[in-house]
Amino acid sequence: MASETEKTRALLQACSTESIVCSIGLGIFCLVADRLLQLPLIQQSDWLRALSDNAVHGMIGMWSWAIITGVKKKTDFGEVILAGFLASVIDIDHFFLARSLSLKAALTLPRRPFLHCSTMIPIMVLTLKFTMYLLKVRDSWCFLPWMLFVSWTSHHIRDAIRHGLWICPFGKTSPLPFWLYVMTTSSLPHICSLGMYVTGTRQLISSTQGTLINV
Numbered sequence: 001m002a003s004e005t006e007k008t009r010a011l012l013q014a015c016s017t018e019s020i021v022c023s024i025g026l027g028i029f030c031l032v033a034d035r036l037l038q039l040p041l042i043q044q045s046d047w048l049r050a051l052s053d054n055a056v057h058g059m060i061g062m063w064s065w066a067i068i069t070g071v072k073k074k075t076d077f078g079e080v081i082l083a084g085f086l087a088s089v090i091d092i093d094h095f096f097l098a099r100s101l102s103l104k105a106a107l108t109l110p111r112r113p114f115l116h117c118s119t120m121i122p123i124m125v126l127t128l129k130f131t132m133y134l135l136k137v138r139d140s141w142c143f144l145p146w147m148l149f150v151s152w153t154s155h156h157i158r159d160a161i162r163h164g165l166w167i168c169p170f171g172k173t174s175p176l177p178f179w180l181y182v183m184t185t186s187s188l189p190h191i192c193s194l195g196m197y198v199t200g201t202r203q204l205i206s207s208t209q210g211t212l213i214n215v
């Protein structure tokens with residue numbers, strides 16, 4: 001168990017100037033990346049558009065998790081890459097729904113594919129957490145449900161600027177304003193950090209000692 005001092009230090013790290021500067025950087029990245037994707041050079045090719053769009057999802061997932069961990073030790077890089085993978089991999093459901101590897105078929109679906117339903121996020125996060133509890137997965141993996149939450153939420157929020165949030169079975173919202181997407185995406189890592197702290201599942205590295213703290 002972490003001492004109160006360690007807990008306070010962990011909480012301060014989650015709200016540190018460094019992490020706030022990094023999330024402002026994330027907001028600027030969102031602004032720039034989505035403007036660059038509008039360039040005719042990218043828009044004229046389906047493959048280039050799809051790959052660059054997916055890469056931006058991955059980058060946002062990686063950046064968000066890097067803000068949460070602070071990337072203080074080697075294994076954090078592995079986590080950051082995993083977060084990017086989770087943020088990108090959702091789009092594979094386009095191909096499942098199309099029942100084809102054809103990009104044209106995946107981009108012209110009659111409805112949105114199932115992983116793009118935002119109700120899936122809490123369902124999948126809680127299912128993962130419960131499964132990890134049943135399988136007695138080591139404590140060092142307790143970040144995984146939170147990583148899934150951040151990666152998928154960031155993907156859904158970004159997609160929502162074009163399609164709105166699909167909250168099945170209740171329907172969908174109007175497309176999100178661009179500023180709301182940027183603000184939500186850049187504050188999501190802090191919301192997640194605080195959530196991890198409050199629920200007692202947060203693992204942090206002490207910024208001064210370099211030791212693992214289970215809060």
Ligand SMILES: [Zn+2]
Nearest residue numbers: 090091116159
């Ligand atoms: Zn998507």
